[in-house]
Amino acid sequence: MKYMATYDIMETMRNTNEWMGATARAMASYPAVAMWPNPAMEMMRAWGEVTERSFARMVAKPDWNIDSVTAEDGRDHIVSTRKVVEKPFGDLIHFRIAGRHERPRKVLLVAPMSGHYATLLRKTVVSLLPDCEVYITDWHNARDIPVSMGKFDVEDYTLYLAEFMRELGPDTHVIAVCQPVPLALAATAYLAEQDPKAQPRSLTLIGGPVDPEANHTEVTDFGRSVTMGQLEETMIQRVGFKYPGVGRMVYPGLLQLASFISMNSETHSTAFQNQIMAVAKGDASDNDKHNKFYDEYLAVMDMTAEFYLSTVQRIFKNREIATNSFTVEGKPVDIGKITTVAVKIVEGEKDDISAPGQCLAALDLLTGLPDAKKASHLEPGAGHYGIFAGKSWRNNIRPLVLDFIDANSGAPKKAKSANKNIAAE
Incomplete structure (x- = not known):
């Protein structure tokens, strides 16, 4: 896994999901869509909004926001x-x-x-x-x-x-x-x-x-159970061409995030399903409890x-x-x-x-x-x-x-x- 290509594949997947979310949100937000009385389009817009925000946060350093x-x-x-x-x-x-x-x-x-x-x-x-x-x-x-x-x-x-x-x-x-x-x-x-x-x-x-x-x-x-060789082979990658640290050996933030989420996958899955429903119903806000938590939780950094x-x-x-x-x-x-x-x-x-x-x-x-x-x-x-x-x-x-x-x-x-x-x- 110690290749730039592996790192760049992960970043490409993240970027693609962010783009798909933005596309779904934009398409479902056209005024003409409102003439079609089908809740599926509203759900598509909500899914897109939540997905775009989530994948965008993964490469953004949060502000302190202490005014x-x-x-x-x-x-x-x-x-x-x-x-x-x-x-x-x-x-x-x-x-x-x-x-x-x-x-x-x-x-x-x-x-x-x-x-x-x-x-x-x-x-x-x-x-x-x-x-x-x-x-x-x-x-x-x-x-x-x-x-x-x-x-x-x-x-x-x-x-x-x-x-x-x-x-x-x-x-x-x-x-x-x-x-x-x-x-x-x-x-x-x-x-x-x-x-x-x-x-x-x-x-x-x-x-x-x-x-x-x-x-x-x-x-x-x-x-205790994993060997250092296993860790080095499965967790370490080289930073890809997109960032100033290109070539540096790191434990990628996206890989760490996958580990974090897998530990409580059912809880996170339920949280995102509930947020999509809340957005579709108009009950969500930019700084609601879900967004405040996940804006921080999803913002990960490479070590x-x-x-x-x-x-x-x-x-x-x-x-x-x-x-x-x-x-x-x-x-x-x-x-x-x-x-x-x-x-x-x-x-x-x-x-x-x-x-x-x-x-x-x-x-x-x-x-x-x-x-x-x-x-x-x-x-x-x-x-x-x-x-x-x-x-x-x-x-x-x-x-x-x-x-x-x-x-x-x-x-x-x-x-x-x-x-x-x-x-x-």
Whole structure:
């Protein structure tokens, strides 16, 4: 499958479906068609509208769509984004709020690089903006990065995070969500040894696979059952001629999307059937619940092949973070070197992606951190999405995280002795 032709065939299929949807919508929208009292034409128009929008979203990067935020003065203040650090594979961006005093809480949100854009954390950003200065990692689509920019694997990702933390300074509070949790932990440990003064004040790790073997899920079972050779043969392709990254080896976003949908194919099929009926009846709108969800869900990005394969090999198969054997540029990264950064673990009771226990395993690795700087929270009844963007996040987890940040905002003091005990909330 490692050919441009394979990649271009997938893009051709997507483009064809988008064109077919647009054609059906246009044909069924002619005024003359209204003279034919047959609901089939209205259904054709509805199918075309839903199909065109769905396949068009697959190659579009979503906007943040955060126009304003209400401050303590009761007024709405305009929100804009500013690039603080620009790098080939990802930027560090800041959400600037015009006319508002800078907030004392400086938060770095580490977004996942797992098929979707950083905008997946839009609701998380919106919930934090009133109380924090929010920065986020904005990862780039690998198909748009020329081959001349080189590789990008888990070590490069870790070094990017370390650079972003250095840029923001020691008063930063890092919140890592899902996939980057083990690498955010590694980046902090890397700084603890290489540049201790650049370490953040606190590290909140939400639903990530620090130890995938702590509690098995379909994701971990897949990682254990498939060989690296199988993954490389079936998942990796070369970017086609349409994009700037032509020739780059990637795990294509369209292939990832097919995997996402196959896991809950019946649910997605029903959702699209219902949406087509709603459009035909005139009950749908541009920003209804279906469109808001699928505009984000269907917008996928390519990952570099080396990042995807090294994640499976080193994080899931070899468990290098879980066994504290991770290295960066040939140098060991000892998580036990973290002695001053407060660490909080957040997990969801019903998380079927990173099941309870996988993220909690981080606390056992923090042998140099006193128990007073360790905390954990298991959210009852919450799934994976809910612990960082749903009702559980808004009502329960967010207030706990902000309290944790406030409790650890002072200048850190180095621990006198290692303490292996774990303090849970």
